[in-house]
Amino acid sequence: MSQKPLQGVKVVEFGTLIAGPFCARVLAEFGAEVIKVESPDGGDPLRQWRKLHEGTSLWWYVQARNKKSVTLNLKHPDGVALARKLCANADIVIENFRPGVMEKLGLGWEVLSADNPGLVMVRLSGFGQTGPMAQQPGFGAIGESMGGLRFVTGFPDRPPVKSGISIGDSIAGLWGAIGALMALRHREVNGGRGQVVDVALYEAVFAMMESLLPEYSMGGHVRERTGNIMPGITPSNTHTTRDGEHVVVGGNGDAIFKRLMLAIGRSDLAEDPALAGNAGRSARADEIYAAIDAWVGAHDVGDVLDVLKRADVPATKVYSIADIFRDAQYAARGMLEEAALPDGAAFHVPGVVPRLTESPGATDWLGPRLGEHTDSVLAALGLGAENIAALRESGAI
The missing domain is CATH 3.40.50.10540 (Crotonobetainyl-coa:carnitine coa-transferase; domain 1)
Structure with a gap:
């Protein structure tokens, strides 16, 4: 070396x-x-x-x-x-x-x-x-x-x-x-x-701080606190599983969104042409997040992550240090x-x-x-x- x-x-x-x-x-x-x-x-x-x-x-x-x-x-x-x-x-x-x-x-x-x-x-x-x-x-x-x-x-x-x-x-x-x-x-x-x-x-x-300044400089927009979502980038949020764990699901890519919706049994949203792009999804963010919340909340964390992994959708449990300590990726x-x-x-x-x-x-x-x-x-x-x-x-x- x-x-x-x-x-x-x-x-x-x-x-x-x-x-x-x-x-x-x-x-x-x-x-x-x-x-x-x-x-x-x-x-x-x-x-x-x-x-x-x-x-x-x-x-x-x-x-x-x-x-x-x-x-x-x-x-x-x-x-x-x-x-x-x-x-x-x-x-x-x-x-x-x-x-x-x-x-x-x-x-x-x-x-x-x-x-x-x-x-x-x-x-x-x-x-x-x-x-x-x-x-x-x-x-x-x-x-x-x-x-x-x-x-x-x-x-x-x-x-x-x-x-x-x-x-x-x-x-x-x-x-x-x-x-x-x-x-x-x-x-x-x-x-x-x-x-x-x-x-x-x-x-x-x-x-x-990303686009904070140009957004304000050009139009007076003041970015506010929005919890676990990022307005204008949909869907990306934290959801709670049936067994009380928290998972982050990032489905904000166009193809990824479609796979996510199919994985959670919402083919209607997956095939909706109005939701094919980020702008359309952001306009209906509440509807999309409600659908993901309902599905995640009906399953335990292991099942949620297994389904989304098979669908090639970015997702993870929100790790504590105890989770980190026993995680195979960290160890590898x-x-x-x-x-x-x-x-x-x-x-x-x-x-x-x-x-x-x-x-x-x-x-x-x-x-x-x-x-x-x-x-x-x-x-x-x-x-x-x-x-x-x-x-x-x-x-x-």
Whole structure:
């Protein structure tokens, strides 16, 4: 197997919690050397988020996999000096502080790029590095709300709802990783000069919002919450089976719709010329959904899925993590990786995506102990054991 595609790329991560660390995680999974700088006083708060095992978050072991943890006290001048030295040898620096924090620490773009003109600096923040809201705090929930996602999520007679995960942060992290790779490519073909990748959470979400803007700009249309259906794309909905399971049925292709209607015993709808195209189906969406609801509601989930599979109609049960854990497709593609915690306890972590046939990513190690790699990373910078011991004694690391 060939080496990973980002082998040889050096990354310094100053991120905490989700957006910055997720960005760095993607790079680490594909071979980048990611040095995660953490405060000696507890490190990244994500270490203590959600379900813990022996005092450490299970999430942490995934979010920080393949990363090296180095503790630096960025309130100590020697800690800042070491951070600058790390950045001077890096290809990418990732940070997700509020704009201006890195500058106050003495680690702003002007300083770091003067030390390292080829540096790419990924800056993730609530509202970006410029504009009237730049200095305001902004988390993923704010980005999802201001970016338009939450307004269209939920049912029309109820308040907007959130996704079950911190999707805004993760989307921003992905844009950060994409931007970093594009900036590295630009550096390669344009004389070696680095640049800033400026990712605002609300813009990262807004970029995913499909036709929201042109529909409003052209005719004043405001897309509203529509529950589990997408108006104008019919049929695609969630239905409840006789045994109380929820299934999604996507029959919005012309040929697929006909197969679906025949499968549920509605040949009248299958052969109706007015329903042969999406526009006609959307005009009679309530009638179509009532027919599917009635059929699905009269059968158990296994029978529903068997019938639709034979009819070649896209359909699935709405999976819980328990369903995912026992699903043959997930297992066949290695998406449920077996791993072991430091105390030997067995658990699973998600497989790495996307899949590259020649140079795939992988989990090389799980999220490290706080400061686990401090000594080895500083030794690689040329510091001796006595120097490192003195820095630790002074509180710099």
